[in-house]
Amino acid sequence: MSIWEYANPKKFMQATAKVLPWVAGLAVVLLGAGLIWGFFFTPDDYKQGSTVKIIYLHVPSAMMGVSAWFTMLAGSLIWLIRRHHVSALVAKAAAPVGLTFVVIGLVTGAIWGQPMWGTWWAWDPRLTSFLILGLFYLGYVALWAAIEDPDTAADLTSVLCIVGSVFAFLSRYAVNFWNQGLHQGASVSMVGGDRVSNVYGLPLGVSVLGFALLFLTLVMLRTRTEIRARRVKALLARERVA
Amino acid sequence: MRALLVRDLRLAVRAGGGFGLGLVFFLMVAVLVPLGVGPDSAILARIAPGILWVGALLACLLSLDRVFALDFEDGSLDLLATAPIPMEAVVAVKSLAHWLVTGLPLTLLSPVLGLLLNLAPDGYLWLILALLVGTPALSVIGAFGAALTVGLKRGGLLLSLLVLPMYVPSLIFGAEVVKRGAGGQALATPLLLLGAVTLGAWALLPFASAAAIRANLR
Numbered sequence: 001m002s003i004w005e006y007a008n009p010k011k012f013m014q015a016t017a018k019v020l021p022w023v024a025g026l027a028v029v030l031l032g033a034g035l036i037w038g039f040f041f042t043p044d045d046y047k048q049g050s051t052v053k054i055i056y057l058h059v060p061s062a063m064m065g066v067s068a069w070f071t072m073l074a075g076s077l078i079w080l081i082r083r084h085h086v087s088a089l090v091a092k093a094a095a096p097v098g099l100t101f102v103v104i105g106l107v108t109g110a111i112w113g114q115p116m117w118g119t120w121w122a123w124d125p126r127l128t129s130f131l132i133l134g135l136f137y138l139g140y141v142a143l144w145a146a147i148e149d150p151d152t153a154a155d156l157t158s159v160l161c162i163v164g165s166v167f168a169f170l171s172r173y174a175v176n177f178w179n180q181g182l183h184q185g186a187s188v189s190m191v192g193g194d195r196v197s198n199v200y201g202l203p204l205g206v207s208v209l210g211f212a213l214l215f216l217t218l219v220m221l222r223t224r225t226e227i228r229a230r231r232v233k234a235l236l237a238r239e240r241v242a
Numbered sequence: 243m244r245a246l247l248v249r250d251l252r253l254a255v256r257a258g259g260g261f262g263l264g265l266v267f268f269l270m271v272a273v274l275v276p277l278g279v280g281p282d283s284a285i286l287a288r289i290a291p292g293i294l295w296v297g298a299l300l301a302c303l304l305s306l307d308r309v310f311a312l313d314f315e316d317g318s319l320d321l322l323a324t325a326p327i328p329m330e331a332v333v334a335v336k337s338l339a340h341w342l343v344t345g346l347p348l349t350l351l352s353p354v355l356g357l358l359l360n361l362a363p364d365g366y367l368w369l370i371l372a373l374l375v376g377t378p379a380l381s382v383i384g385a386f387g388a389a390l391t392v393g394l395k396r397g398g399l400l401l402s403l404l405v406l407p408m409y410v411p412s413l414i415f416g417a418e419v420v421k422r423g424a425g426g427q428a429l430a431t432p433l434l435l436l437g438a439v440t441l442g443a444w445a446l447l448p449f450a451s452a453a454a455i456r457a458n459l460r
Contacts, residue, residue: 075377135407139400143390155457156390160404163386163450167408170439174411178418179431 007084009227016220020081027213029128030178034207055114056204060128060211062105068098068215072140073165085230086223088154092144093222097215099137106130109188112186125175132171136164150230243327243335244398250339253312254305262445264301265351272355273298283360290359290367291420297355298348298373300407303402305356306384310341310392310455319392323459337378337385338446345377357378361424368423376416379440382447383408389451393458411439 006012011093045052075091109127111119121127136216143160147153254261275293276286313319322332352365352373361369387405391397415436422429 132407132410135403139404139407142400142403146391146394146397152393152457152460156454159449159450159457160390163447164408166446167411171407171410171414174414174435178414208373 003083004084007082007086009086011226012086016224020217020220022223023213024217027210027217029215030206030209031208032091034203034205034210038185038207040202042203045106047201050117051112052200054108055200056207057109057114058105059204060110060208061101063134063208064211064215065102065105065130067099067212068094068101068219069137069165069168071219072098072161076161079154080162081156085154086227088158089223089230090219090224091158092154092225095137095141095144096221097218097222099134099141101215102134102137104131106134121160125178127169128175129172132167132175136168143239243331243450246322246327246332246335247339250336251342254308254339254343261343262347264304265347267304267419268297268301268348268351269355271300272358278360278382286360287424288415290356290361291365292417293359294352294369295372295376295413295417296418298352298377299346299406299413302344302377302380303405305340305344306388306405307391307398307401309336309385309388311388313352314392314458319455320459325457327415329455330448333448333451333455334384334444337382337444340385341381344432345373345381349373349377361420364426365380365424365433367418368429369414372419372423372433375433375438375440376412379412379443380409382443383412383452386447386451389454389458392455403456404416412436415439418440 006015035056039053042053044050071094072091075094077089078087079091106127113122114120140157140160143157144153147156271293273396274287279285279289305430310319313322325332349370356366356369384405387401387408391401394400398428417430418432419429419436422432
């Protein structure tokens with residue numbers, strides 16, 4: 001029993017059909033719990049007032065915006081190395097979801113920044129590099145959409161994803177060079193200890209988990225759709241021949 | 243390989259090759275910007291490094307769809323794929339040819355445009371140096387974008403969407419070199435980083451481009 005068994009589309013469909021309702025249900029529960037807890041049962045910050053509560057949307061979606069790119073990178077590498085179609089489709093499915101999370105992150109950030117920093121947008125390194133990540137997503141999605149042959153599209157987008165990762169990473173550090181920012185450094189970290197009070201940190205953790213499961217649900221759903229679309233295409237082609 | 247380089251250069255320079263178009267575009271940018279922001283020489287001097295770099299990027303982008311597309315259409319690319327030199331070398335040679343007909347002339351023309359934009363006197367040397375170090379990366383990154391979109395009928399717009407985000411590091415470091423040069427500050431760090439981006443791109447991207455072309459030719 002190895003993980004590669006799920007590279008078989010049939011196995012993948014069977015497994016995800018079983019897992020999907022649970023993951024989706026858990027995502028709803030955690031998202032509901034995290035957001036309701038965060039919005040209604042945490043105190044206002046003494047400086048930021050109630051605007052602090054947008055953190056429960058802003059931070060998780062920004063995290064997922066980055067994680068989705070890593071999902072795509074992993075899917076692309078597996079496709080290039082082992083030629084499993086499902087992994088290419090996972091990469092394809094993750095891209096629009098990641099792009100949406102990036103947009104949510106940017107928009108909630110702007111809404112938060114307006115009262116706090118007095119501006120909707122600043123050319124701050126974090127904001128800028130995130131926007132550039134969004135541009136990379138756009139290019140990736142557009143390339144998938146432009147190429148007709150599915151295998152060529154998978155190949156080319158995989159190469160783009162790998163090269164794009166390097167350049168997105170480079171840009172991330174290049175912009176640090178170019179401007180000092182308004183955005184705070186990392187507030188939540190595994191090693192350095194949190195700089196967010198537990199009153200906010202715990203519901204934040206719950207909604208991060210909820211967002212992660214939401215991402216997983218959407219990716220599984222979209223991958224299943226892609227597989228079904230491929231099957232329909234194959235059936236139609238067979239019928240035309242017959 | 244030398245034959246390929248000479249062939250590409252000839253094709254680019256002769257009628258219909260689009261040589262010079264990028265240069266004229268670069269000139270247009272430098273003329274239009276003062277018309278847009280006003281003739282205040284202090285403002286122009288401040289934004290000159292950025293404008294010159296952005297102009298160079300866009301001028302470079304203009305001729306990218308020619309790098310592989312014509313050879314793909316008439317089948318030369320298939321011949322090159324079966325030729326005894328590896329595809330990676332073909333990509334590198336074509337990127338070099340692209341740089342020789344766009345990046346290098348842009349670099350040589352840039353001081354004149356710096357004059358138009360009222361660049362500080364200390365900046366000229368660094369402008370030339372930064373473009374000389376930075377523009378080769380633009381060509382090889384652009385060749386990668388061209389390799390990805392070579393099979394598409396109307397790949398031009400997509401090409402710019404794919405390539406421009408990858409120009410960000412070169413743009414930041416390059417403009418920073420010129421800005422610091424014009425202001426008389428220490429500029430070794432951005433110049434070295436600019437060189438690092440160029441060398442890294444030249445070392446690695448031909449492999450990615452060759453993989454993309456092979457996928458497109460399949």
